[in-house]
Amino acid sequence: MNRQEYSINRFFDTKRAFGESVSKLDIAFNRYIEPEQTANFLLVAAESIWGRVSGPYPSIGKKFAMQNITYNEITPDASLPIGGWVRYRCLVTSQGAIAVMPKVGEFFEYLDKVAGIGWTHIVQAVFTADETLLTRAEAYALSGDLVSATKDLDTFLRAFTYYNASYRHTESPEKLIAFMRLEDTDDPSKKTKHEYDPKGVDPGKFKKEINLEGLTEDQKDVLQGILLAKRALTLHEGTRWFDINRYKIEIYRRKIYDGTPVPTDKLTVDDPRRVFQIPQQMVVAGMQANPR
Numbered sequence: 001m002n003r004q005e006y007s008i009n010r011f012f013d014t015k016r017a018f019g020e021s022v023s024k025l026d027i028a029f030n031r032y033i034e035p036e037q038t039a040n041f042l043l044v045a046a047e048s049i050w051g052r053v054s055g056p057y058p059s060i061g062k063k064f065a066m067q068n069i070t071y072n073e074i075t076p077d078a079s080l081p082i083g084g085w086v087r088y089r090c091l092v093t094s095q096g097a098i099a100v101m102p103k104v105g106e107f108f109e110y111l112d113k114v115a116g117i118g119w120t121h122i123v124q125a126v127f128t129a130d131e132t133l134l135t136r137a138e139a140y141a142l143s144g145d146l147v148s149a150t151k152d153l154d155t156f157l158r159a160f161t162y163y164n165a166s167y168r169h170t171e172s173p174e175k176l177i178a179f180m181r182l183e184d185t186d187d188p189s190k191k192t193k194h195e196y197d198p199k200g201v202d203p204g205k206f207k208k209e210i211n212l213e214g215l216t217e218d219q220k221d222v223l224q225g226i227l228l229a230k231r232a233l234t235l236h237e238g239t240r241w242f243d244i245n246r247y248k249i250e251i252y253r254r255k256i257y258d259g260t261p262v263p264t265d266k267l268t269v270d271d272p273r274r275v276f277q278i279p280q281q282m283v284v285a286g287m288q289a290n291p292r
Contacts, residue, residue: 029102033124039159041127042125044123045123046121046122046124049120054100054104067098067256068098073196073204076204079161081194083160084162084164085161085162085164085167086160100236103125103235104236107122107123108120131230133155134153134156134229141219146218147173149173150173150176153226154171169225198261201259206228208249209250211247212248244267250267250268253266276290
């Protein structure tokens with residue numbers, strides 16, 4: 001796997017070969033989906049406005065994109081807590097509310113350039129070496145092979161981050177587990193330094209309880225590292241939900257008031273809302289709706 005880096009601040013040429021002006025953000029989006037990236041196994045084009053929905057646009061993105069406070073749980077100051085500095089740097093808009101990883105941009109097809117109308121398209125890397133490697137690491141961890149799981153996670157970090165030995169905690173299962181169990185000297189009531197706090201804004205509080213039965217505490221701690229890496233890698237792709245469901249992770253709905261998150265609802269382990277609702281037309285036709 002060779003996921004080549006880009007850093008938006010390092011791009012100064014804002015002209016394409018044929019002279020069309022493009023932004024540094026456009027270059028970053030395009031770099032992620034290059035066919036020449038050996039980590040990209042399958043690229044898929046689709047008609048979609050997701051590039052706008054997940055992008056740095058306050059009118060839409062503020063509702064659907066990742067909030068900066070949530071992003072800070074995963075990669076405080078663009079650094080994965082378990083590894084090094086992320087090569088694919090996220091941007092935070094000037095409003096300080098939206099975090100964007102440049103990976104799903106927009107390609108606009110004009111039907112009438114004068115009228116400014118047309119179709120929106122995206123190209124997405126749907127099958128990558130990055131996610132495949134983390135999926136194998138997860139399988140190793142679930143089977144109890146923590147050495148192989150940690151080795152795959154370490155390989156991912158070498159490709160996806162600036163691999164700084166002083167930041168990494170994935171040289172061995174023992175080192176990763178010790179990192180996950182660090183005490184919070186500022187708040188003794190917390191189980192660990194990285195325990196998630198739905199009311200907090202401190203960076204690096206990513207550790208949400210895994211409630212899947214049959215796992216040892218060592219397995220859970222190694223899985224915490226893998227799930228954190230997957231969460232950063234798949235940002236904007238909507239696949240985090242499957243990990244939340246499979247591992248019975250409890251999550252909160254929060255509203256942000258003056259930069260402070262306030263929990264308003266909680267999805268518990270056995271919450272019936274974890275099951276998708278039957279389509280309305282089927283309920284109208286007589287099928288019983290799933291409980292809520």
